[in-house]
Amino acid sequence: MTERGRAWAMxxxxxxxxxxxxxxxxxxxPRLGETVTWASAFxxxxxxxxxxxxxxxxxxxxxxxxxxxxxxxxxxxxLGVAAAGFTFAHVIAAVAHSPRGLALxxxxxxxxxxxxxIAATVLMLxxxxxxxxxxxxxxxxxxxxxxxxxxxxxxxxxxxVWLFGSLAKNPLIGVxxxxxxxxxxxxxxxxxIVRPALGRGAYLLxxxxxxxxxxSTVVLxxxxxxxxxxxxxxxxxxxxxxxxPVAEEHPFTIAASTRSGVLELTVRDQGPFSGGLxxxxxxxxxxxxxxxxxxxxxxxxxxxxxxxxxxxxxxxMSILRAHAAAADPRSHTLLxxxxxxxxxxAAEILALSRRLDLSVLRTGGRRLDAGMLRAVMPAGSPPPSxxxxxxxxxxxxGAAIHGLGSLGVPAGAITTERFG
Numbered sequence: 001m002t003e004r005g006r007a008w009a010m011x012x013x014x015x016x017x018x019x020x021x022x023x024x025x026x027x028x029x030p031r032l033g034e035t036v037t038w039a040s041a042f043x044x045x046x047x048x049x050x051x052x053x054x055x056x057x058x059x060x061x062x063x064x065x066x067x068x069x070x071x072x073x074x075x076x077x078x079l080g081v082a083a084a085g086f087t088f089a090h091v092i093a094a095v096a097h098s099p100r101g102l103a104l105x106x107x108x109x110x111x112x113x114x115x116x117x118i119a120a121t122v123l124m125l126x127x128x129x130x131x132x133x134x135x136x137x138x139x140x141x142x143x144x145x146x147x148x149x150x151x152x153x154x155x156x157x158x159x160x161v162w163l164f165g166s167l168a169k170n171p172l173i174g175v176x177x178x179x180x181x182x183x184x185x186x187x188x189x190x191x192x193i194v195r196p197a198l199g200r201g202a203y204l205l206x207x208x209x210x211x212x213x214x215x216s217t218v219v220l221x222x223x224x225x226x227x228x229x230x231x232x233x234x235x236x237x238x239x240x241x242x243x244x245p246v247a248e249e250h251p252f253t254i255a256a257s258t259r260s261g262v263l264e265l266t267v268r269d270q271g272p273f274s275g276g277l278x279x280x281x282x283x284x285x286x287x288x289x290x291x292x293x294x295x296x297x298x299x300x301x302x303x304x305x306x307x308x309x310x311x312x313x314x315x316x317m318s319i320l321r322a323h324a325a326a327a328d329p330r331s332h333t334l335l336x337x338x339x340x341x342x343x344x345x346a347a348e349i350l351a352l353s354r355r356l357d358l359s360v361l362r363t364g365g366r367r368l369d370a371g372m373l374r375a376v377m378p379a380g381s382p383p384p385s386x387x388x389x390x391x392x393x394x395x396x397x398g399a400a401i402h403g404l405g406s407l408g409v410p411a412g413a414i415t416t417e418r419f420g
Contacts, residue, residue: 002159004235005143008110011323012052012063012195015176015178015180015183016051016052017178018047018176018180019044019173019176019177020044020045021235022173022175022176023036023041023044023045023173025172026170026287027414029172032172035166035169035170035173037093037097037200038287039093039377040090042087042089042093042175043090043094043161046083046085046086046087046089046090046157047157047158047161047177048180049079049082049083049086050153050154051180051181051184052079053076053079053083053150054073054150054151054154054184054187054188055184056079057076057147057150058077058188058190058191059238059289059292060187061229061290061292063291064294065232065235065292066294066359067294068293068417069236069251069292069293069415069417069418070416070418071294074410083124084124084128086123087120087124091111100109100346105118112163113164114160116157116159116160117157118332120152120156120157123152124149124153126149127146127149127150127153134165139383144246144247144248147246148246150277154184158181158184158185161177161181165307174296180324191245193245193246195245196243196244196245199223199224199243200225201287201289201290202222202223202224202287203220203223203263203267203285203286203287203288204217204220204221204223204283204284204285205282205284206220206221206262207282208278209276211345212342212343212344213342214268214269215266215267215268215269215311215344216266216267216269216278217264217265218252218264218265218267218268218278220262220263220264220265220286220288221260221262222260222262222285224259225261226260227288227290229291230257230259230261230291231254231291232255232291233296233298233315233318233319233321233323234296234318234319234389235238235253235254235290235291235292235315235318236251236252236253236254236290236292236293236295236298236315237251237252237253237254237263237265237288237289237291237292237300238288238289239251239252239265239277239286239287239288240289241277241280241284243287244396248273249293250273250274252267252314252392253265253266253293253295253311253314253318254290254291254312254314254315254318255315255321256317256318257318263288263347265314266311266313266317266344267311267407268310268311284322291370294415295315295389295391295415295417296319297389298387301382301389302330302383302385303331303332303333303383304319304333304385304387304388304389305333305376305377305378305386305389306320306332306333306335306389307334307335307337307373307389307390307391307392308333308334308335308337308391309336309338309368309391309393309396310342310344310392310393311344311393312336312392312396312417312419313336313344313345315387315389315391316334316393317345317349320334320349320352323353323356324352324355324356327355329357330357332356332357332358332363333358333359334349334360334361334376335363335368335372335373335374335376336360336361336363337367337368337392338363340364340365342365343362348365359376361376367399368400368403370406370407373400373403373404373407382408382409384410386409387415388413388414389406389416390411390415390416391406391416392418392419393411393418394418397416397417400416
């Protein structure tokens with residue numbers, strides 16, 4: 001865990017817990033207990049969960065470096081279900097408690113405090129329906145819609161709470177809840193307005209270098225300040241081809257980076273966005289957001305077992321290049337699950353094997369199996385200091401996790417990154 005990540009995690013945890021602790025104290029207080037109802041309690045918990053969801057997906061670099069893509073996505077989905085559950089419990093309790101009954105849900109017959117709450121609930125339902133309909137071809141479009149809906153839901157929820165004025169009746173809850181709202185507003189402004197307005201992340205496309213078949217490496221040079229902090233081996237950036245922050249964007253792993261800020265992204269033409277990126281002319285400006293991700297080896301560790309499928313070799317190459325440049329003495333074992341006839345970075349991997357303690361096994365078009373995993377494992381029982389990195393499509397990552405687990409590798413030693 002980085003110091004920056006630890007600070008963000010602790011600060012965010014305190015901000016999120018304070019309203020909930022205040023809620024429990026208010027329930028136990030003879031004087032403040034009357035200000036808390038089942039409806040308000042459910043609503044407050046739901047709002048706090050929504051705030052956490054937005055914080056997780058707002059690309060706060062300390063958090064993305066700490067959690068990585070895999071954990072963030074899993075937590076996001078589970079928190080989304082929990083937030084929806086508490087929100088609907090809030091609605092049911094409010095309807096049951098009010099003498100107006102279901103008329104409370106008629107947006108034409110209620111005031112703005114309830115209108116904002118109804119709108120937030122409707123948009124939450126819409127987001128829950130839209131997200132499962134996403135496909136690879138529509139990924140960018142659906143992701144943008146989902147992001148906009150999430151921001152609107154949080155803002156409307158904040159307006160709903162504020163307009164009701166219930167926070168003023170209970171300052172024990174109101175003060176920390178207002179503080180959380182201010183912090184979330186700052187995070188949203190920074191993510192959607194401040195960063196784009198400052199023009200940070202502008203890069204010029206210098207060259208597109210063919211690698212193999214439909215896979216090429218895009219070379220980017222900073223048009224202004226380079227990414228700060230500099231990328232670590234194995235991290236990724238979000239790429240968009242227009243400056244507008246809500247434009248379509250996709251994540252690409254950084255295959256290599258230099259001290260001057262030049263980046264290399266290895267891209268496979270798998271759709272309109274990646275194909276369009278490879279077709280751009282040199283000199284074209286693109287915009288990057290990053291670096292992000294926790295697919296980064298710890299410095300004080302034993303050897304590394306690296307498993308990659310297809311272009312999942314890109315973050316692995318970043319790690320190997322950085323370790324070769326630093327003359328890293330650790331053992332490196334690389335298992336490449338490739339299509340038959342595909343040998344990405346073959347010449348460079350051979351050169352790296354002369355500079356590192358690196359052994360390489362290629363599947364040659366065969367499916368990943370237990371025998372291949374056993375061949376790249378250290379002799380004897382898995383050393384507790386070894387790290388295992390797996391990057392590729394979901395079926396390969398799932399098979400690797402299962403196979404490594406059957407060979408005695410603890411789940412905590414395996415870092416994964418899925419794509420596709």
